[in-house]
Each structure stands twice: as C-alpha cells, then as structure tokens.
Amino acid sequence: MNWDKLTAVEFTDAVDRCGGVCLVPLGVIEKHGDHLPLGQDPIYIHDVCSLAAEREPAIVFPYYYFGQIHEARHVPGTIALDGKLLLDLLSAVCDEIARNGLDRIVLVNGHGGNSSLLRYFLQLTLAERRDYTVYLSDIPRPAEAARELLRARNDGHAGEIETSAMLHLHPELVKLDVYGDYGQTLGRIAHVREAGLETGIWWYADHPGHLKAEQVEFTAEKGRAIVEGHVNHLARQIRVVREDAVTPELLRDFYERNDAPSNRYP
Template sequence: MKHFAGWVMALCAATAWGQSTTGLSTQWEELTGPDFITAIHQAQGVCLLPFGIIEKHGPHLPLGTDLINVRYASQHAAQQEYTVVFPPYYFGQIAEARQQPGTVSYSMKLQLELLQETTDEMSRNGCKKIVIVNGHGGNESLLPFFAQAQLESQHDYVVYVYWWHAGNAPDRPKEHSKNDMHAGESETAHTLISRPDLVHLDRAGQESGADENRLHLPDGLYTGIWWYAKFPNHYSGDGSVAAKELGEYDMKAWEAGIADVVRAVKADETSLKLQNEFFEAAKHPLETKQ
C-alpha cells in the first residue's frame, strides 16, 4: 500500500512544472519559507545556479536563449535528482556583443562581486554545495576564475562549475553544419525543445553566421577581439537546418549530465574537508612541511 501511494504521488507530482516527485517545488522562488527549510535538507545542501546571459542569438532566437535553455535543463535535472534551483541569473561576461541590440553587459567588477554575494547568500541559506551550471560560452573563463578565487579567503561552502558539452556519442543525431558555435544548428535545436514558440526558423538565414576569419595571429596568441573578427553578426553557424530530433537528444543528455553532477556533489565529502585543511594551513605557511 505504501508503495502504491508513493507511486501515485510521484505520478501526480511529476506532471507539475518545477515539482519534484515528493511534491516540493525545485525552484527557490516558488517555495514558502517553511518549505524552503525542508527543501534544503532534502537537497542535502546542494543548490543549482543556472547561469545564462542576455545577448543576441542570430536573427531568429530570443535574447534570453542561454538563460532559457540552461534553466530548462536544470529544472528537468532537479526533478530527476532533487535540488533547489536559484532564480534567473544572467549577470555574466558578454562584452563582445555590446554592438548588438538587447545585450546586457555588466562590468567585470560587478560580475564578480554580484556572483560572490549571490553564492554567499546561497550559503547563508544552507546551500553549502553550489553548482554553477553554465549556459553561456562567454563565461568559460569567468567561472573557473571565480571558482579558483574562492581559495582567496575562507568559505564554509564549495563552488562547483559544470559546463555540459555535446559529445560524440554514436547515437547523437548527425549535425549538418561544421561551424556551430552560437545560435547555430544545435543551439537552435535546443530552443526548439525549451521554447519552440520563440524560435523563428524562417528568419535564421537572414544574416550570415559564416566565419569571416579576419584575424591572422599565430597559435597560442590570444586577443579579445577574436570573436568579433570571426563573427561580426554575433551569429556562428546556421540555425535554419536545426531539427527537433537533435534538440531532444541534447536536452536529455544535458539534463542527465546535471542530474549526475547533483548526485556526485551530494556524495562529495572531500572537497570541503580539503578546503578547510587548506585554509587552516594557509594561515601559517611557514609551518607547512617542506
């Protein structure tokens, strides 16, 4: 009987968006104060911070594509493995798209301060293991830098950064395009799953997403204008060839990847222990055994 009741509850709860199989919402902003306490305990202190951005995505996708997709994957993952998902967050690195309409680009200083205060506040509320789920390529340097900077001063929580990549699994539907970095085939396919109503497939060919390759520098030499040199339209690839099949495959893989990460982070007792040991030792470097 107990099993049957549990099964019915699970079935009912699974139909509601943002609800876990236990009936508790997975979304921070949907929980009541008293339920939040239960939620954090149920999540074993693991919280997700899906990190998006607001930037142009070709002529055919919404400005919030990264935010929409990373939240879609995170919320579905949280239903598979319970965790609390932080409210919409899009205060990342996107200076390279400032010439495009609708881009919201905060200063580097503010990005770091806001992220630090956000994770501090999450921790103060019991999230002692924070997984930043990255949904935006331009954050690729920011987020590991932020995670590394956590060693600067003592924290009673751990910051993890997860960035899912489409692998080369043999069963992944074949891509038609070679160049597919931003608002291209796969990102368009993902949005066909998360918010098909916001995808204007018929407009995807109105601008060029071809690599203009205007910069000729030796390998290993980096400069910030590299992206603009390649893709002045802030569009890389061809969204018009996107198919739902690829989107479905990738979104499932992304969700499963996040759910696996949540399980692993719940089980991880080592990171915080080592962090504490490190901070203690860092107070007295001359006493560190040589």
C-alpha cells in the same frame, strides 16, 4: 525544486531533502542570430537545471543572466556589466545561498563567454575562507545520442544545437523565417590567431553578428536528444556533488593552513 516557486516552509524542507545542493543557472542576455531570443542561454540552462533537479534533488536558483559579454556591446539588447561587479555579485549571491543552508553550490554555465570568468571565480574562492564549496559545471559536448543526429560542421553560436534545443523547449521563441545569412567565420585576424596569439577582439573579428552557424535542418527531435543528454549529465554531477566528502574537507584544511603556512605536504 525551483527556489522562487517554493514557499518559505517548503524551502526549509527542500534544503534538507537536497543535501545542501544548489544549482545556479548562469546565462547572459545576448543576441543569438536573428531567430533566437536574447535570453536563449538563461532560458535553456534554467530549463536543464530544473529538469535535472527532478531526477536528483537540488534547489535551482532563479534565472541568473548577468555574465561576461563585452564582445556583444555593439549589438542591440546586450546587458554587459563590468567584470569586477560580476565577480562581486556572484560572490555575494553565493554567500546568500550558503546563508540559507545550501553549502554545495554548483555554477551551471550556459554561456560560452562565461567560462574563463567562472574558472577565475573558482580560484578566487581560495583567497578567503568560505563555509561552502563551489563547483563549476561547464557546457558539455552533446551526448552521443545527440551527436548522431547532428549534421552541421559549423555550429558555434545560435546554430543547430541551440536552435534545435529551443525548438524542443520553447518552439514559440524560434523565428526560423528570419534566419540570418551571416553565420560564416570571417577570419579577419586569422594571421594573428595562426601565430598562437589571442586578443579580446577575436569574437568580433570572426562573428560580429553573433551567429556562428550553417543552416541545416533544425528539429525538435535533435533538441530533445541534446537536452536529454545534458540533463542526464547534470543529474550525475548533482549526485557526485551531494556525495562528495573530500572537496569540502580539503577546503577547510586549506583555509586553516593559510593562516599558518608550513612545510607539511599534505
């Protein structure tokens, strides 16, 4: 059930039917090599959410394409909003979703660069009382059936997985005739990373063209297996969220005890 395609009357019924579960498909607008669309992540993850919600009832929030992507500010088409704004915006959106009766919100991430931000967002939900629960579904490993088909050893961005998935979902958006030849890892700060150090410039150091991939055979068949595995995984998660009686109760308990810290455990 796609939030933006429901009428107001249908929406009320849908909230009841889905047990208060809302999926927020999070992507970002970012270059994906030369051959995939800037909206690869939001398009893919919105499709996965919509398909999973057909199996396990949930309302799917419209495309949410504001995410963490400062590392792509040097390439055309990037939308990189300030980090504090991203956190505030997501918080306000969750408040609005809950105000509409959906109190189990699943952030379904489709962009690797969002992972740290979303985990921090989860921690921030403990800072002040909320009358809803937020869950994070981050990008899973491809399912076993998909892994059996995959061949690339180098595939971290716009490679075999993402290209094949898009060939399955929206083949008209894939331009294989202009596939870039700059997918190898440059390793310009290997000495720093080998010492166990991290820096903000690591992605630019290794993959300035936002392609981390080798050219193997990209097929819609591989894409179908990838999407199918992800949809199954998310449908299972929707069921767990809908039936989860413990987490919302723990949150209530935690917020209450925040007001009067004590030495009682638990």
